[in-house]
Amino acid sequence: MPLPDRLPAAILVxxxxxxxxxxxxxxxxxxxxxxxxxxxxxxxxxxSLVPAVARGEVVESSPLALLPGIDLHFRADxxxxxxxxxxxxxxxxxxxxxxxxxxxxxxxxxxxxxxWFAVCLSATMGIAFAANLVTFFIFYEILTIATYPLVxxxxxxxxxxxxxxxxxxxxxxxxxxLLAIAAVHVLAPGAEFQPGGFLAGRAGTPVLAVLFALxxxxxxxxxxxxxxxxWLPAAxxxxxxxxxxxxxxxxxxxxxxxxxxxxxxxxxxxxxxAIGADVALAIAASITIVLASIxxxxxxxxKRRLAYSTIGQLSYIVLGAALGSAAALAxxxxxxxxHGAMKITMFFCAGAIYAKTHLExxxxxxxxxxxxxxxxxxxxxxxxxxxxxxxxxxxxxKWNIGLGAYQAGHPAFIAVLLASGLLNFAYxxxxxxxxxLDGEGTKPDEAGIALALPLALTSAAAILLGIxxxxxxxxxxxxxxxxxxxxxxDTRGVL
Amino acid sequence: MTAHxxxxxxxxxxxxxxxxxxxxxxxxxxxxxxxxAILAASAACAAAALAAAVRxxxxxxxxxxxxxxxxxxxxxxxLAGGMATLVxxxALAAAVxxxxxxxxLRPRDAGAFHAVYLLLTAGLLGIVVTGDLFNLYVFLEISSxxxxxxxxxxxxxxxxxxxxxxxLGTAAGTLYLLGVGCLYAVTGTLNMADVGARLPGQFxxxxxxxxxxxxxxxxxxxxxxxxxxxWLPDVxxxxPAPVTAFVAGVMTxxxxxxxxxxxFFVLGLGGAASDVLPVLGWVASAAALAxxxxxxxxxxxxxxxxxxxxxQMGYIVLGFAIGTPLALTGxxxxxxxxxxMKACLFLSAGTVLYRTGESQLHGYEGVARHMPLTLGAFxxxxxxxxxxxxxxxxxxxxxxxxxxxxxxxxxxxxxLAVSSLLSAVYMFRVIERAYLGEAxxxxxxxxxxxxxxxxxxxxxxALAAVVLLLGIFNEQVVSHVIAFALPPARGH
Numbered sequence: 001m002p003l004p005d006r007l008p009a010a011i012l013v014x015x016x017x018x019x020x021x022x023x024x025x026x027x028x029x030x031x032x033x034x035x036x037x038x039x040x041x042x043x044x045x046x047x048s049l050v051p052a053v054a055r056g057e058v059v060e061s062s063p064l065a066l067l068p069g070i071d072l073h074f075r076a077d078x079x080x081x082x083x084x085x086x087x088x089x090x091x092x093x094x095x096x097x098x099x100x101x102x103x104x105x106x107x108x109x110x111x112x113x114x115x116w117f118a119v120c121l122s123a124t125m126g127i128a129f130a131a132n133l134v135t136f137f138i139f140y141e142i143l144t145i146a147t148y149p150l151v152x153x154x155x156x157x158x159x160x161x162x163x164x165x166x167x168x169x170x171x172x173x174x175x176x177x178l179l180a181i182a183a184v185h186v187l188a189p190g191a192e193f194q195p196g197g198f199l200a201g202r203a204g205t206p207v208l209a210v211l212f213a214l215x216x217x218x219x220x221x222x223x224x225x226x227x228x229x230x231w232l233p234a235a236x237x238x239x240x241x242x243x244x245x246x247x248x249x250x251x252x253x254x255x256x257x258x259x260x261x262x263x264x265x266x267x268x269x270x271x272x273x274a275i276g277a278d279v280a281l282a283i284a285a286s287i288t289i290v291l292a293s294i295x296x297x298x299x300x301x302x303k304r305r306l307a308y309s310t311i312g313q314l315s316y317i318v319l320g321a322a323l324g325s326a327a328a329l330a331x332x333x334x335x336x337x338x339h340g341a342m343k344i345t346m347f348f349c350a351g352a353i354y355a356k357t358h359l360e361x362x363x364x365x366x367x368x369x370x371x372x373x374x375x376x377x378x379x380x381x382x383x384x385x386x387x388x389x390x391x392x393x394x395x396x397x398k399w400n401i402g403l404g405a406y407q408a409g410h411p412a413f414i415a416v417l418l419a420s421g422l423l424n425f426a427y428x429x430x431x432x433x434x435x436x437l438d439g440e441g442t443k444p445d446e447a448g449i450a451l452a453l454p455l456a457l458t459s460a461a462a463i464l465l466g467i468x469x470x471x472x473x474x475x476x477x478x479x480x481x482x483x484x485x486x487x488x489x490d491t492r493g494v495l
Numbered sequence: 496m497t498a499h500x501x502x503x504x505x506x507x508x509x510x511x512x513x514x515x516x517x518x519x520x521x522x523x524x525x526x527x528x529x530x531x532a533i534l535a536a537s538a539a540c541a542a543a544a545l546a547a548a549v550r551x552x553x554x555x556x557x558x559x560x561x562x563x564x565x566x567x568x569x570x571x572x573x574l575a576g577g578m579a580t581l582v583x584x585x586a587l588a589a590a591v592x593x594x595x596x597x598x599x600l601r602p603r604d605a606g607a608f609h610a611v612y613l614l615l616t617a618g619l620l621g622i623v624v625t626g627d628l629f630n631l632y633v634f635l636e637i638s639s640x641x642x643x644x645x646x647x648x649x650x651x652x653x654x655x656x657x658x659x660x661x662x663l664g665t666a667a668g669t670l671y672l673l674g675v676g677c678l679y680a681v682t683g684t685l686n687m688a689d690v691g692a693r694l695p696g697q698f699x700x701x702x703x704x705x706x707x708x709x710x711x712x713x714x715x716x717x718x719x720x721x722x723x724x725x726w727l728p729d730v731x732x733x734x735p736a737p738v739t740a741f742v743a744g745v746m747t748x749x750x751x752x753x754x755x756x757x758x759f760f761v762l763g764l765g766g767a768a769s770d771v772l773p774v775l776g777w778v779a780s781a782a783a784l785a786x787x788x789x790x791x792x793x794x795x796x797x798x799x800x801x802x803x804x805x806x807q808m809g810y811i812v813l814g815f816a817i818g819t820p821l822a823l824t825g826x827x828x829x830x831x832x833x834x835x836m837k838a839c840l841f842l843s844a845g846t847v848l849y850r851t852g853e854s855q856l857h858g859y860e861g862v863a864r865h866m867p868l869t870l871g872a873f874x875x876x877x878x879x880x881x882x883x884x885x886x887x888x889x890x891x892x893x894x895x896x897x898x899x900x901x902x903x904x905x906x907x908x909x910x911l912a913v914s915s916l917l918s919a920v921y922m923f924r925v926i927e928r929a930y931l932g933e934a935x936x937x938x939x940x941x942x943x944x945x946x947x948x949x950x951x952x953x954x955x956x957a958l959a960a961v962v963l964l965l966g967i968f969n970e971q972v973v974s975h976v977i978a979f980a981l982p983p984a985r986g987h
Contacts, residue, residue, distance in 0.1 A: 064967070064970075065970040065971075066890075066969075066970060067890065067893065067894075067969070067970055067973075068970060068973060068974060134893075137884065138884040138885055138889075141883050141884050141889075142884065142885070145878070145883060152931065155931055160927070160931055163927075164923075164927075167919075167923065171881075171916060171919050172916060174883075175912040175913075175915055175916055176912075178892075178893075178896065178912065179896065179908055179909070179912050182893065182896035182897045182900055182908065183900045183905075183908075185897055185900075186897055186900040186901045
């Protein structure tokens with residue numbers, strides 16, 4: 001298959017799988033094999049783009065005219081490919097976990113679960129590869145809708161409430177985003193994402209400031225920027241694999257990804273500095289980082305503590321984008337991968353514990369570390385990583401963002417990163433301590449291979465990325481390549 | 496053959512109405528077959544006329560060979576052709592869907608039903624293709640009278656609702672006629688093109704101002720533009736489902752078409768007509784918001800849909816009011832999109848009513864479990880109503896939004912966004928109940944309601960598919976049809 005066709009193919013393969021899954025509801029093994037086949041094909045398609053993109057080639061495809069002057073346009077640039085790689089790799093891993101988790105729990109409506117999951121992944125690929133705002137928006141909204149059935153999967157009153165809250169936040173944000181996109185389309189007809197942005201000189205400061213605010217509301221809800229974060233802890237009522245992939249990787253990262261796209265590829269760092277929006281966004285992100293961490297301290301429910309941790313960690317990405325220097329952007333982009341690998345591991349751990357013991361409160365986890373050493377070992381590794389311990393993935397992104405703050409002339413934000421690191425220790429380490437040191441001693445009894453293997457793999461990835469950030473998929477190289485393009489668009493190779 | 500298409504579009508259902516009425520006295524089933532065949536033929540003629548008009552320019556037909564301005568002229572330009580195709584195809588789809596409904600009628604009544612139905616279709620098609628202002632009034636009355644009869648078939652409260660519509664509709668028709676009279680007094684002609692040619696220079700005349708006001712108000716009642724929408728909710732709620740789907744899909748749109756035709760083609764936005772647009776803009780904004788708010792307050796699903804139509808008519812008129820080619824593109828695309836989605840919604844709601852006897856919100860609890868396909872169609876059409884991509888509704892909203900920004904009228908864009916959110920709320924109330932509600936246990940000895948019969952399901956699903964196709968391929972529709980249908984550049 002020619003390279004450009006692999007972009008729509010990577011999007012469509014899971015959409016087709018969703019149909020097949022829906023049609024094979026009666027035979028679970030056939031149904032699950034569609035998920036694995038689609039996940040494997042998608043991953044192969046995405047990985048096969050890496051060499052060309054790393055060489056700086058343009059891979060793009062516009063299969064359809066959407067509107068006069070606007071195509072449905074896909075393009076694999078380094079940043080988009082980075083996100084696509086993270087999402088498609090973790091989908092494959094999550095699928096193993098999903099099957100183990102859903103079967104262990106004997107949950108109802110698994111067909112609808114796997115079908116909507118596949119639709120979500122299609123939408124995520126569309127977001128990653130979108131080359132213009134309209135294409136981005138279409139998949140962004142599809143992701144919003146396709147996630148809803150997963151949030152309300154258990155049909156409890158709590159789940160329904162969370163679903164309503166989720167839709168209220170995301171649909172309002174969607175309209176804000178749509179208004180901003182329509183206005184941008186009038187200011188710069190037919191413009192596409194462009195490193196360094198395309199809005200310079202297109203409108204006066206007040207207009208650009210209002211537009212930027214609308215954009216940030218639009219992507220900030222999914223990225224969990226406070227005070228737009230309320231839906232995320234509530235959505236933890238969803239099955240744990242959903243929380244793992246969608247509420248730690250695909251959905252929330254779509255927001256963070258969108259934020260970087262808007263900052264680096266629509267407005268451009270210079271425009272934001274001119275209107276003063278860079279510092280404003282950086283302060284909002286800093287407040288979110290600190291408040292979410294403090295909020296996590298007081299949360300006794302494991303998944304909800306992880307959710308608050310996610311809110312804080314996502315704002316690292318926002319902060320990096322707002323600072324806008326090369327290192328800050330590279331760190332922000334790499335954090336999509338780093339946080340993805342680490343946080344998904346921790347959700348997997350929470351899921352494995354729940355599947356095995358039905359425990360969700362942190363205070364009840366005494367001794368669980370001796371009972372499930374692999375699970376809690378992985379948890380401890382990723383907790384250290386999120387706090388920014390060297391040799392783990394989180395350190396790479398945090399170091400770069402800190403360096404970027406210095407480069408950008410705002411070294412004060414390094415203090416935010418340090419404070420956040422301490423807070424991360426403060427809210428994660430008690431869990432690890434409780435798990436290994438409290439409670440009765442018991443023999444090891446893990447949750448089964450389908451649940452333990454994924455979390456072992458992703459925690460290994462967190463270590464690997466910390467030592468060799470370029471291992472395998474060139475993620476670090478892609479992040480730096482994308483950051484360089486944004487910061488000095490004139491010297492960019494091709495895009 | 497092509498030369499005769501304009502008249503065939505109208506004459507087929509008009510003459511067919513008489514034939515079907517007579518045949519219905521003897522053979523109800525045959526009458527239905529004939530009616531469907533006539534509707535299909537009429538749709539084919541409309542589509543052929545549209546294709547010819549896009550390819551070679553407007554088709555003109557002089558009734559009885561009398562050239563205008565003495566005789567009546569029928570004109571099928573791409574706008575009229577597109578609208579006629581829409582009307583005819585919807586007439587056919589709703590008639591197919593009406594099958595199970597008709598079987599509940601006595602055979603003799605079935606013939607009458609189809610005859611009146613054809614008459615309504617003929618009236619609407621006549622409004623669309625005529626090039627004569629007075630002739631338009633005649634067809635307006637034909638369609639209205641036929642509609643009163645059909646809408647009253649729902650029995651019970653539908654009779655009263657229909658009577659109210661009769662009174663208001665007659666008043667509205669009279670206002671329109673008075674307006675046409677004023678124009679005639681000034682220009683001495685009734686032919687649209689002729690009036691348009693003679694008006695410049697007369698715009699200062701108070702009679703022209705009067706005419707514009709009368710025509711706009713008259714048509715605003717017919718298209719249920721807020722705050723003149725009073726007749727609509729009851730009519731949509733109590734009429735039989737197939738009739739509602741047809742009427743809600745296209746009847747108010749035909750009046751909107753007439754408004755567009757008069758404002759932009761006949762008056763060319765000269766004189767007071769250009770002053771009407773800002774007023775229409777604010778009225779339409781109020782309609783878009785008020786319709787959605789009123790829909791929120793309803794507990795009957797059909798009433799939710801009816802008030803939603805009031806709001807959506809606001810979108811269309813908002814496009815007229817902005818008046819740029821981009822805005823008119825959005826308005827016309829929304830005429831098409833809204834026709835498809837609202838018909839789909841009413842058909843789904845009608846099917847639920849047919850199967851469960853319920854149209855109240857609480858009666859929708861868990862209904863999706865028994866009727867997954869019907870509710871699936873409902874959900875897709877609802878997404879289009881909210882304007883979620885990749886459905887058709889998103890794209891018409893996109894044109895309207897960019898047109899509003901482009902014209903510097905950003906408050907209109909905000910109105911559209913807010914109205915979308917409100918419609919998301921009222922549609923979500925239905926969908927959440929249908930999918931997440933607990934279905935009541937069926938009474939002992941009865942089976943739970945099943946999926947709809949194929950005859951009802953097919954048009955519903957087809958419309959849902961069209962909702963998606965209109966979204967994905969909207970650019971084709973815009974650049975191959977709507978681009979040709981826009982009025983000539985604004986003259987002053």
